[in-house]
Amino acid sequence: MANALNFNRREGYLEKYGFHDKNSYVYRTEKGVSSRIVEEISGLKGEPEWMRNFRLRSYGIFEKKSMPGWGADLSGLRFDDLYYYVKPSDKKGRNWDEVPEKVKLTFERLGIPEAERKYLAGVEAQYDSESVYSSLKGIWEKLGVIFCSTDEALKKYPDIVRQYFGTVIPPGDNKFAALNSAVWSGGSFIYVPAGVKVEIPLQAYFRINAESAGQFERTLIIAEPGSFVHYVEGCTAPVYSTNSLHSAVVEIVVKEGARVRYTSIQNWSDNVYNLVTKRAFAYKDATMEWLDGNLGSKVTMKYPSIYLMEKGARGEVLSIAYAGNGQHQDAGGKAVHIAPYTSSRIVSKSISKGTGRSSYRGLVHVRKGAHHVKSKVRCDALLLDDRARSDTYPVMEINEDEVDIGHEATVSKVGDEQLFYLTSRGLTEEEATAVIVSGFIEPIVKQLPMEYAIELNRLIELEMEGSVG
């Protein structure tokens, strides 16, 4: 048992657990991407003309845009080697008995419910939550809340989708946003009417009939004035993917007095390039909160942004990153203050272990006229090994004088005194390190819904095992 618990999903992961099966999809496009493939995707989905044109225009931009000249090493990425659209089958993909014992044990340790485990292991095509979902669905519908896949929304609510789609993140924003705009599939669409407060977090896997955890997800959230919604994407448990590129776009519009919280814990397998563009527009007195966790993937580049468009808007980014052997987490946050009397706060905590590298990359931009802006950025990094690496790349561009802008960062290792204190109280060095690490990330973890916080803590503990000696 003890040995089995020393599950390290970073080592030889694909060979051991990458049990991908050949026939679990009903249709997929051929390898590579071209305008023909983009048209094919749009055609298969039976999309309206404007979306087809949007995709084609985006593809043109993707072709023209160069790769980012900064950030993580993306030289291993081969655009021609990928499938850009795979329609999953509804049938179960594989047998629960085929799932390796170690993976099952990880689920056990994380305390993941039975039904969810099957979904995560690829046994079920969707998380079987029909019973929970239908009762919740009734409540949401009564309030006028729309929660469905973006594909479905395009069919059912074309006017709302058309009004907002691509307005927060235009295809020309960056190469990967352009790619997503050309080949997007799946993702969530949420519309919350004015004054409606959705008390229970909306979770991606309460959504049925959708290609969740897609490769090129496209999420759009509209919060009308005075509303509130908390959306939770992904989960803390490892997600197995045979796709080597995940490139999502998430657009959020937070109108006057509304509040949106977006929580995502990314835990892709270690073959994945995770290159995501997330941005929210926050209007008068609105609040936008990103809680962004990055644990998995080979390379992640993700900087959730908030554009503070009108007076009184407030934004917060809480970012947590864990980089194990061979991983590079290039994460952070951006706050763009366009209007006066706006405030933002970015808190980042990162842990690098083995040969892992975690980078904080952030921007605080105060435009001309945006006076009385307050912004605080705080980054802390913990290095657990002498081969680990931590970088901090904050950028502050301040064009206005009546502002209060601050940035602070520290990089350190686990303190000898802290270790000594805990080991003198009978903890092993390993346990003590794990305790210190969970204390380090506590300020962010406590913001998570409880079940997530518990999962995340267990996961970090799991990661820490075997980290000493």
Place this chain on the structure above:
Amino acid sequence: MEERTLELLTRQGITRGAVEELSRLNDEPEWLRKMRLLAWSIYESSPVPPWKRIDLSSIHLDELTAFAPGEKPVADVAVANSIFSGDEARGGRIVQTNSVVDETLGSPLDPSLSMKGVVFTSLEKAAATHPEMVRKHLFVDAVKLTENRFVAMNGALWGGGMFLYVPPFTEITSPLQYTLIAAQSGAALFPHLLIIVGEGSSLTFVDQSATIGADGPALASQVVEIFANPGAQVNYVSVQEFSRTAKNFALKRAILSRDSRMIWTEIGVGSKVSRVSAEAILRDPGSEVQLLGLYFGQGEQRLEYDTLQLHAAPHTKSDLLYKGALREKAHSVFNGLIRVERGAQRTDAYQANRNLLLSNTSRADSLPTLEIEANDVRCTHGATVGPIDPDQLFYLLARGIERETAEKLLVLGFYEAVLQKIPLEELREAIRNYIERELE
């Protein structure tokens, strides 16, 4: 013949011909001529630097002259007007006007120091008198010809310059100074400073750039190479007070050997556009650097500092504090990097950049960066941008102090934290007076 060459040279633009004529004029040894020509070919093949935050398009190289003769009469006036008169340089002083070092303008090295073997002369002269030492250090270890276009230009066209060698275990108590005076508009100046401080030696050195009589320089590309040998203590102070039309680019790099210590102060108030790279390489264990910066921008000035605290060995320490106040349409950029190389354990690094915006049209960009590849380290950085604290202002106003005076006091107070760390009393006072004058 020399007269003729000089005349030819002063009419030359930035060309290969200018490089050859300059070398001929100075009657340089073959190795140096070759180095200049190599630098020229590097210059020609290197692209315009990708400095996003600086507009290089306003520099028209074809309008510049590569060499400007020295000007005697104005030199004294310049000294009187500048922040730091140079009277404090009791140990010796070298004055360069335009492209030429004129020994009659400076003051000679203290004879007791020359007896100890200290060499303090123009770099041109040192290339003839101490060729081995110059050849061993010039564009070898600290700064490479290939760094960027402006550095290659300096390698090809440096003129005058300064060479300072302090033999081991020599304590220099009186400051030494190098003053560069730009006295001709349209000139491009390429000063090069080579400072070698022997084992266990110590000194205070002031590096000053000023303008007199005319605008400019149209372009200055400065290179400073500093070598602190084991246990050496170097106190380097740079004061950049070119006229507010100048375009100034400088690459300064110091290599710190075992247990050496450096206090490095950059003061920048001049130039229209100035980009100074101040890079400390902590190469061996026990080395330590303190980087201090003080900048004041007004009008449409654009002041950029690129700093590097490179920890290449364990048990090294660096501490940076850069403070700047900006008014009118001034714009500053602080781009600082703390880099801790793999294996540089027990590093202690700190970096702080504080900006005070005195107008709503001024702008401050701050990019404090950390790259850490060792785990047993303590690295912290912080940056702030904001206006004068309204509470502090209120406090002073409530005590009957006029707004203007109160603001002036608060700006001076803001700078005081840096000023107090500058280990040269005369300079501290001179800077206080200068800021006060400018704020009138």
